Each structure stands twice: as structure tokens, then as C-alpha cells.
Amino acid sequence: MDPQEYQQIEQQNTPPTPYLKNCLKAFLVGGIICAIGQAITFLYMIFFDFTDKTAGNATVATMVFIAMILTGLGLYRKLGAFAGAGSAVPVTGFGNAVVSAAIEGKTEGWVLGVGGNMFKLAGSVILFGVGSAFFIALIKLILVSMGVVEW
Amino acid sequence: MKKLAAIVLIPLFLIGCSSEQTIQVAGITTDEEKRAEIESLIRDKKDVYTGTAIMAEDEVLIAIQVNPWVGFKEQKVEKELQKEIEEKYPELNVLVSSDFKMHWETQKLLEEEDEKKVTDEVKKLKDLAKEET
Numbered sequence: 001m002d003p004q005e006y007q008q009i010e011q012q013n014t015p016p017t018p019y020l021k022n023c024l025k026a027f028l029v030g031g032i033i034c035a036i037g038q039a040i041t042f043l044y045m046i047f048f049d050f051t052d053k054t055a056g057n058a059t060v061a062t063m064v065f066i067a068m069i070l071t072g073l074g075l076y077r078k079l080g081a082f083a084g085a086g087s088a089v090p091v092t093g094f095g096n097a098v099v100s101a102a103i104e105g106k107t108e109g110w111v112l113g114v115g116g117n118m119f120k121l122a123g124s125v126i127l128f129g130v131g132s133a134f135f136i137a138l139i140k141l142i143l144v145s146m147g148v149v150e151w
Numbered sequence: 152m153k154k155l156a157a158i159v160l161i162p163l164f165l166i167g168c169s170s171e172q173t174i175q176v177a178g179i180t181t182d183e184e185k186r187a188e189i190e191s192l193i194r195d196k197k198d199v200y201t202g203t204a205i206m207a208e209d210e211v212l213i214a215i216q217v218n219p220w221v222g223f224k225e226q227k228v229e230k231e232l233q234k235e236i237e238e239k240y241p242e243l244n245v246l247v248s249s250d251f252k253m254h255w256e257t258q259k260l261l262e263e264e265d266e267k268k269v270t271d272e273v274k275k276l277k278d279l280a281k282e283e284t
Contacts, residue, residue, distance in 0.1 A: 051252040
């Protein structure tokens with residue numbers, strides 16, 4: 001059997017990927033997660049002194065926290081299997097990436113295992129966020145002290 | 152089933168399309184003329200569909216909601232209105248905000264009768280609007 005023939009047989013036997021169905025699932029679940037986030041924003045605005053501008057931080061923290069608990073309970077994996085990118089792209093996917101990596105390393109001990117693995121996936125995101133925020137703040141500080149823009 | 156959908160959807164569609172502005176101005180001690188003037192200033196802004204102004208002594212808090220289509224220009228509309236009102240009434244301490252929280256709180260204040268309470272609340276909300284963190 002030559003490689004071409006093999007490839008042909010392989011393609012014939014692979015079940016077709018249901019792209020449309022997957023997209024719809026991701027769309028729905030991602031939308032539901034975002035709707036929950038919006039509801040939490042409104043709750044913060046109604047019951048606490050948060051405005052549109054400031055409620056965002058609290059909402060993100062809450063959503064990540066919920067996702068972390070769900071990951072610990074093993075429920076987020078099921079959601080991920082069903083929705084794919086719909087559960088990974090919203091900020092909840094970040095909490096999942098941190099905690100699932102930590103759980104994975106638990107057998108190797110607390111420091112080298114959990115501590116060393118925890119930021120394996122999400123570490124680059126955090127580093128990039130902190131680094132870029134620092135440099136943008138620096139640029140803005142320079143522009144403000146030069147009198148080009150205002151705070 | 153089709154009939155039911157029509158009954159549910161048509162009113163929603165019509166309400167969604169209505170371009171009627173709801174402008175409410177409240178102020179116990181302010182004179183009628185000033186109130187009408189501010190109302191007309193808000194009404195002149197075609198992008199604003201809900202405007203609530205609370206006037207207490209020198210403090211004026213105006214909460215606006217702009218049409219979703221011009222959501223990106225929200226802050227521009229806010230600044231323009233603020234400038235217009237400040238030019239007309241330099242003695243007033245005006246803040247125009249497109250924040251949803253302000254919209255909610257001013258709606259609550261519309262019913263409030265106690266002048267002192269309104270003034271305190273308006274001052275508190277203005278501080279809150281400037282909060283960045």
C-alpha cells in the first residue's frame with residue numbers, strides 16, 4: 001500500500017466533522033456565559049456602588065472564580081467537551097486553564113507540582129497583560145507630562 | 152403558533168423601533184424656565200433616547216442613554232451636552248453621564264421629595280462617576 005492509498009482509506013473512514021453543529025454549540029454556550037457575566041455586572045451595579053466603568057473588574061474576577069470552582073468539581077470539563085471554544089474563549093477559560101494545570105501537577109507535590117505547573121498555560125497571558133499594561137502606562141505618563149493628552 | 156409569534160414579536164418590533172425620547176427633569180427649588188431650557192437642550196440631541204436630569208441647588212446631574220447605533224460615540228455626545236449646558240449656565244455645577252448606574256439612580260431620585268437628601272445623593276453620584284478603579 002502506498003502512502004496515497006493509505007491517505008485515501010483514512011479519509012474514507014474518518015467521520016465527517018460537524019462544523020456547523022460545533023459552531024452553533026460554541027455560539028450558544030459562549031453567549032450564555034456572556035449573558036451570565038452581564039447579569040453579574042448588573043447585580044454589582046444594583047447592590048453595590050459600581051458604575052459601568054468599574055463593574056467590569058469585579059465581574060471578571062467573579063467569572064474567573066466561578067470557572068475555577070467548576071473546574072475543581074470537574075464540571076467545566078464536561079462543558080468544554082460540549083461547547084469547545086465557546087467555553088474556552090470567554091474569560092472563564094482562563095480560570096479553567098490555571099486550575100486544570102494545577103490539578104494536573106498535584107501528583108508531583110505541592111511546590112514543584114502544583115506551584116510549577118499552575119501558570120504553565122496561563123502564565124504567558126498574565127505576563128503579557130502585566131508587561132503591556134506597564135509599558136502603556138509609561139507611554140501615557142510621558143505623554144501627560146509633555147502635555148499632549150490628559151489623564 | 153405563527154399567530155402567537157406575531158402577537159409577541161410585532162409589539163416588540165414596534166417598541167424597538169420607536170424613536171420617542173423620554174426626557175425627565177426634576178428639581179424642587181429650581182425655577183420652571185431653567186428646567187424647560189435644560190429639557191430642550193437634551194431633547195435637541197437626536198442620539199439621546201432617555202435623559203434624566205436631577206437639579207438640586209447648584210448641582211445638576213444628567214444621565215443620558217444614547218441609541219445603540221451610536222454607542223461608540225457615547226462619550227462624545229456626553230461631552231457635547233456638558234459643554235452646551237456649561238456655556239449656558241456657568242453658575243451651575245453640571246455633570247453629564249452616559250453611565251447605566253447613573254440612569255438607574257437618577258430614576259430613583261425623580262420621586263424623592265427631601266431636598267437635602269437629593270443634594271447629598273447627587274454629590275455622591277458625581278464622585279462615583281469620577282471613580283476609575
